[in-house]
Amino acid sequence: MTDIIRMTAADLSTHLQSGEISAVDATQAHLDRIEAVDTDVHAFLAVSSDALDTARRIDERRAAGEKLGPLAGIPLAVKDVLVTTDMPSTSGSKILEGYMSPFDATVVRLSREAGLIPIGKTNMDEFAMGSSTEHSAYGPTRNPWDLDRIPGGSGGGSAAAVAAFEAPLALGSDTGGSIRQPAHVTGTVGVKPTYGAVSRYGAIALASSLDQVGPVTRTVLDAGLLHDVIAQHDPHDSTSLTDTWPSMAEAARSGARGDGLAGLKVGVVRELSGDGFQAGVQSRFEETVALLTAQGAEVIEVSAPHFEYAVAAYYLILPAEASSNLAKFDSVRFGMRVQPDGGGTVEQVMAATREAGFGPEVKRRIILGTYALSAGYYDAYYGSAQKVRTLIQRDFTAAFEQVDVLVTPSAPTTAFKFGEKLADPMAMYLNDITTIPANLAGIPGISVPIGLAPEDGLPVGIQVMAPQREDARLYRVGAAIEALLEQQWGHTLISKAPALGGK
Amino acid sequence: MAKDALMDYDKALELFEPVLGFEVHVELNTKTKMFSAAPNEFGSAPNTNVSPVCLGLPGSLPVVNEQAVRYAISLGLALGCSIAPSSRFARKNYFYPDLAKNYQISQYDEPIAFDGSVDVEMPDGRIVPISIERAHMEEDAGKLTHVGGSTGRIQGAEYSLVDYNRAGVPLVEIVTNIIYGAEADAPELAKAYVATIRDIVTSLGISDAKMERGNLRCDANISLRPRTAEGEPPAPLGTRTETKNVNSLRSVERAIRYEIQRQAAILADGGTITQETRHWHEDTGRTSAGRPKSDADDYRYFPEPDLLPVEPSLELIEELRSALPEPPAARRRRLKAEWGFTDLEFQDVVNGGLLVEITETVAAGASPAAARKWWTGEISRIANVQGAEASALVSPQNVAALAALVDAGTLTDKLARQVLEGVIAGEGTPQDVVDARGLAVVSDDGALIAAIDDALASQPDVLAKIRDGKVQAAGAVIGAVMKAMKGQADAARVRELVLERAQS
Amino acid sequence: MSEISEEQVAHLANLARIALTPEEISSLTTELDQIVDSIAKVQEVATPDVPATSHPVPLSNVFRPDVVGETLTIEQALQNAPEQADNRFKVSAILGEEQ
Structure with a gap:
């Protein structure tokens, strides 16, 4: 039998259901792995002290003959942006150090109800602002492929946790690529569902109209299994969709069997390739597209003329919404409180607290967002950005009239080194150029590993995008790509990741 | 607090034309709050009617109360407004500790109701139409208590305590267009306008409309503009002040009169009016300066991304329109006939703002004559002495019970007045007071x-x-x-x- | 194109209630200027005929019935409060006005 921690969630599920492995075994194995490697990786901000008890109860229920869901007994890493009642929720910020939520995020509640075992909270850029986890107030997470490099962001902790076999499954949140870009740089799978498919209730808001919670895993099927658990209508979130969804796990299984590639129309976005993309990223991407063609897919180049305005629009909409969403961190009801020297009025206490409690990137974006919304600038900036959003949606609509899915490299480069882009915020922002359009348009996107860049031996991912509500397409196409490549390689990509720490 | 110089009222009117505008906030009496399922209840223990949404806890999200939307549409229709086919919520961003999220969910450029008009009946029976700019939905803030210092006011307090029970209570804010031509009647018009809004929301049953509890709050904008000679163009509008904390019909009238006299004295003295919020003080009968309003106020409104547009169907609007109660002016004509009051008697009732009280007292079983006698007589007398609102002193049910005791011969008029005092003093229902004080007529x-x-x-x-x-x-x-x-x-x-x- | 001044950043910091240091104001002024330069391009295509999109998935009339649901216990409400007294959240004196 394979080592428990190296199993996919789907395999682990089979063993749990057959009784060969108990939930306690599975949980203990992952807790041991965290103990062994997380000093190096630093994927976790908190590890659950209840996990083993929870696992024991799952085992008891199974022993009592209760019919449990496919993921019952499987450990789950939870991005710290999601509030939990049993572990602190900080969103990577000092201002929320030790914060205990009186309620669980809806996705966490649904995961618990499905028998998943929240094992810990994962590191992230502060309030999900960043592409490297270097903006976490608790220190960066390291990429398991190269500990000197970033694991992506903002959800670097969740991606690194699954890449380092510290958890088979994780939850992330994606506002401009925070699930997909970390998947790209860590050789894992990440899905941003259609906006509204997964509840945002209990996700500490960054930009409400862009945020979406989704699965972070090592395989497309595992992502589908987790997606099926969390994509439920939630009356606590006004933007939650009431759709009945097909099973994403089924879509992944059908894709892995090779169904549906023949005749599939695949669009390559002219504006999201070529210049500005690392050579190895571009070549792996082109090889994968060629592989799809070889399987009978029809590849069409499509143009999205307004994508060049996407980053600009995003860096107006996000800071504007964030500046308002983060106003609640004021030292009155929860969180840090800093008294200015010699006391002060409540106004001064708030300002001192926010000065001390927020990191530089958060302050930068709050000030930028305040500017974009302020009197006299609204129309020029926020208003214009909302119009660009319309134009980008129109580009997608036009493209999806020609093709079934769109593909791009998931990010322009492989994992960069710590500090490389810290001094130049705009360079860091441009790293999200491939992922941002999907958030602006509310469409779903997946990142699937497609190999290592020859020049640096680091993972590369392909992004597949589908029209709103067509999440199942991502799983079919994503699983097909994954199966074809693994067949070609004779192994999974993640199995080539360097051994860490203890093992 | 230094005493403001005041100009004689008639003199002020000779020199200046008062220009008015009102923002009336109506707290809706829904069962739950505007954006969360926490109870909308007055008088609960601090911070017990709160959900994560009311406290703005991380991860919480608002969801619109359908009943509040229906109430807002009904109110808009009763104010003669058009109902927007699509309206949106917006965030009004400012920091204040009673505002849990440090933004208020309100409506900005797309209110649910706009362009209305409401007929206001003046004490002399004249009907003055007041033009309504808009009525929009929003949420109330929490309640601050200032501790330390001598006055219990914000000035000199050592610290403040926040109770978020009221945070998120649904409000409709009714904004008038600028009102010209009220002249010397400005204070009476203000009072009559607020009384009309109170009558409307009460007849709709959408608010408890108790001013003393803050269910109904009026912010009064007042400016003066100098009169110009015949044939000359009118002077530009003067700088306005916004008077808040006006918690009774009576103080609406007094506050407007005070501001006119205060502003006139400053202007006549060559001074300038500061654009600011003024706080009305019921005890001293004066206003004091609050925070200066300036262009620095930058609320950074933007569409609330957590909420979706409200798009009422024509069917819903027509359903609510057909369920509207009769307009207050028509209702008054009907009530006067039903009750058989003389012009003078009825005017007394209207001027006392007692229509609702008498309606409810009659509904509780009293004769119209008895209800009128008690409300315009003894209760109003005591209210005057105490400087309180008559409606705040005693419930219509208790007045009806008192009248019944007189009718039954259990009490004489004289005894009944003593019983009323007991009821007002909080000794319970009239029967409780009769029993406790042993006041009944000896009928043995x-x-x-x-x-x-x-x-x-x-x-x-x-x-x-x-x-x-x-x-x-x-x-x-x-x-x-x-x-x-x-x-x-x-x-x-x-x-x-x-x-x-x-x-x- | 230098559009943003230090005074402006100081004003924005005040609106956002962040007590930035003079050094932060200075460096943020430079950074914001660069960022705004590159994001101002949205104006090139945001013509009057283009409607604004504020929600990626168009929905409307999402309501909740007026039925009382769960509330927090007083312990839960206050469990994260930096300071409290009399079951209420305690804050320093407010010099300003009652809203």
Whole structure:
């Protein structure tokens, strides 16, 4: 039998259901792995002290003959942006150090109800602002492929946790690529569902109209299994969709069997390739597209003329919404409180607290967002950005009239080194150029590993995008790509990741 | 607080034209809050009617209360407004500790109702139409208590305590267009306008509309513009102040009058008016300066991304329109006829802002005459003395119960006034007060006869006079009996019994 | 193109209630200027005929019935409060006005 921690969630599920492995075994194995490697990786901000008890109860229920869901007994890493009642929720910020939520995020509640075992909270850029986890107030997470490099962001902790076999499954949140870009740089799978498919209730808001919670895993099927658990209508979130969804796990299984590639129309976005993309990223991407063609897919180049305005629009909409969403961190009801020297009025206490409690990137974006919304600038900036959003949606609509899915490299480069882009915020922002359009348009996107860049031996991912509500397409196409490549390689990509720490 | 210089009111009106505008906030009496399922309840223990949404806890999200939307549409229709086919919520961003998220969810450029008009009836019966710019939905803030310092006010307080029970209570804010031409009647018009809004929301049943509880709050904008000679163009509008904290109909009137006199004195003295919020102080009858309003106020409104547009169907709008109660002016005409009041009597009721109270008192079983007598008489007298709103003193149910006790002969008018005092003092229902204070009329003939016989026995000369047919002599005996009964007897019954016993 | 001044950043910091240091104001002024330069391009295509999109998935009339649901216990409400007294959240004196 394979080592428990190296199993996919789907395999682990089979063993749990057959009784060969108990939930306690599975949980203990992952807790041991965290103990062994997380000093190096630093994927976790908190590890659950209840996990083993929870696992024991799952085992008891199974022993009592209760019919449990496919993921019952499987450990789950939870991005710290999601509030939990049993572990602190900080969103990577000092201002929320030790914060205990009186309620669980809806996705966490649904995961618990499905028998998943929240094992810990994962590191992230502060309030999900960043592409490297270097903006976490608790220190960066390291990429398991190269500990000197970033694991992506903002959800670097969740991606690194699954890449380092510290958890088979994780939850992330994606506002401009925070699930997909970390998947790209860590050789894992990440899905941003259609906006509204997964509840945002209990996700500490960054930009409400862009945020979406989704699965972070090592395989497309595992992502589908987790997606099926969390994509439920939630009356606590006004933007939650009431759709009945097909099973994403089924879509992944059908894709892995090779169904549906023949005749599939695949669009390559002219504006999201070529210049500005690392050579190895571009070549792996082109090889994968060629592989799809070889399987009978029809590849069409499509143009999205307004994508060049996407980053600009995003860096107006996000800071504007964030500046308002983060106003609640004021030292009155929860969180840090800093008294200015010699006391002060409540106004001064708030300002001192926010000065001390927020990191530089958060302050930068709050000030930028305040500017974009302020009197006299609204129309020029926020208003214009909302119009660009319309134009980008129109580009997608036009493209999806020609093709079934769109593909791009998931990010322009492989994992960069710590500090490389810290001094130049705009360079860091441009790293999200491939992922941002999907958030602006509310469409779903997946990142699937497609190999290592020859020049640096680091993972590369392909992004597949589908029209709103067509999440199942991502799983079919994503699983097909994954199966074809693994067949070609004779192994999974993640199995080539360097051994860490203890093992 | 330095005393403001005030100009004589008539003199102020000679020199300046008052220009008005009102923002009335109506708290809706839904069961739950605007954006969360926490109870909308007055008077609960601090921070017990709160959900994660009310506290703005990380991860919480608002969801719109459907009933609040229906109420807002009904109110908009009652104000003669158009209902927007699509309206949106917006965030108004400013930091204040009673505002849990440090933004208020309100409506900005897309309110649910706009362009209305409401007829306001003045004390002399004139109808003045007031043009409504908009009515929009929003949420209330929490409640701050200032501790330390001498006044309990914000100035000089050592610290403040925040209770978020009120945070998120649904509000509709009604904004008028600028009102010209009110002239010397400005204070009366203001009062009559607020009374009209109160009547409308009460008849709709969408608000408890108790000003003393803050269910209905009026922010009054006032500016003065100098009069120009005939033929000359009018002077530009003056700088306005916004008077808040006006918690009764009476203080609406007083506050406007005060601001006119205060602003006139400053302007006549060559000074300038500061654009600012003024706080009305009921106790001193003055306003004081609050935070200056300036262009620095930058609320950074933007569409609330957590909420979706409200797009009421025409069917819903028509359903709500057909369920509207009759407009206040028509209702007043009907009530006057139903109650059979004279013009003068009815004007008294309207001017006292007592229509609702009398309607409810009649509904609770009292005769219109009795209801009017109590509300415009004794209750208004006490309200005046206490500087309070009559409606705040006693409930219509208790007034009806009091009238019933009089009708049943349990109380005389004089005793009933004592019982009313007890009710106002918080001793319970009229029956509770009667029981506790032992105030009922002695209707036990046995006890009366014993007292009469005693009195007659001790005044044999009087007895003789009565027997001689000098009936008026009975007065002395009646007086003695009433005294013995400590006033708790029906004098007419005593008289009957005295004459009866004297002949036996 | 230098559009953003230090005074402006200081004003924005005040609106956002962040007590930035003079050094932060200075460096943020430079950074914001660069960022705004590159994001101002949205104006090139945001013509009057283009409607604004504020929600990626168009929905409307999402309501909740007016039925009382769960509330927090007083312990839960106050469990994260930096300071409290009399079951209420305690804050320093407010010099300003009652809203």
